[in-house]
Structures are given as structure tokens and as C-alpha cells.
Amino acid sequence: MTGEWIGYVAAAMTTLSFVPQAVRTLRTRDTSGISLWMYVVFTVGVCCWFFYGVVLMSWPMIVSNLVTLGLSGAILAMKLRYR
């Protein structure tokens, strides 16, 4: 379908954008500017996207949300630990 590539670029970017944040937080252990509530709500929201992907049986949604879940869950865990 025409324009479907924009969807794949979008999914890759919004998923992989959490890599530099996770790496930065892991290295510096500086979580002072990060909002705990953002990562609590975001991580639960990504869980919902994952289950919605299961309902739709959409593998791109399932896979990309599992990756995002791992990254945002790691940032949330570091926020809870290093504060």
C-alpha cells in the first residue's frame, strides 16, 4: 500500500527513541529530570498496545510494543532505583 513505509519509519523511530534514554540513564544514573508518572503511565499504555496487537493479530504491533515495553520498563525501573 502506498504510504505504508511512513508507518514503518514511524514505528521504528518511536520505538528506538527510547534506546538513547535507557543508555544515558544506565550510564549516568541521573534520573532527576525524568517524570516517574510519565514512565508509569507510558509503560502501562504500551502493555495495552501490546494486547491490542494480540487482539488484531498484528505482528508488527506485537513485536515493536514488546521492544518499547522492555526499554520503557528498564527506564522506569532505573527511575525507581536511582532516586
Added chain:
Amino acid sequence: MTGEWIGYVAAAMTTLSFVPQAVRTLRTRDTSGISLWMYVVFTVGVCCWFFYGVVLMSWPMIVSNLVTLGLSGAILAMKLRYR
């Protein structure tokens, strides 16, 4: 469709999760723990989701991505300004 409500809950949560981060950064001006590259890549990615929503003529995608774009763009602008 059965299970569609999970998609709406997911969209609301991942969109609104950026509100506490934007409010916190606006109040504290503390952006030290925030990754610049996360917000650069994420904001461009949300632009792509917006255009993909236009391609699909999906109003829920268009509206929710416009809201997310405003929030992540504001956080990115504050990261660039208060550092």
C-alpha cells in the same frame, strides 16, 4: 469490534503520559536526566505517525499524534533551552 477499547485506552495513555513530564520540566527546568536524542528521534517519529494517519485518513491517529507532537515538542524545546 471486540477489544477495540484496549486500543483507545492504549492511545490515551501513551499520549497523556507526556503531560506529567512536560509539567515537571516546565516547573523545575531540570532537564539533566533527559536524553536530547530520545526527544529528537521521538518527535520526528510522531510527525511520521501523524502523516501516516493522514495517509490512512484516520482521525484518531491524526488527533492523538497532534497532541503527542505538541507535548514532546515542548519537552524537546525545554531540553534545548534549559541546559
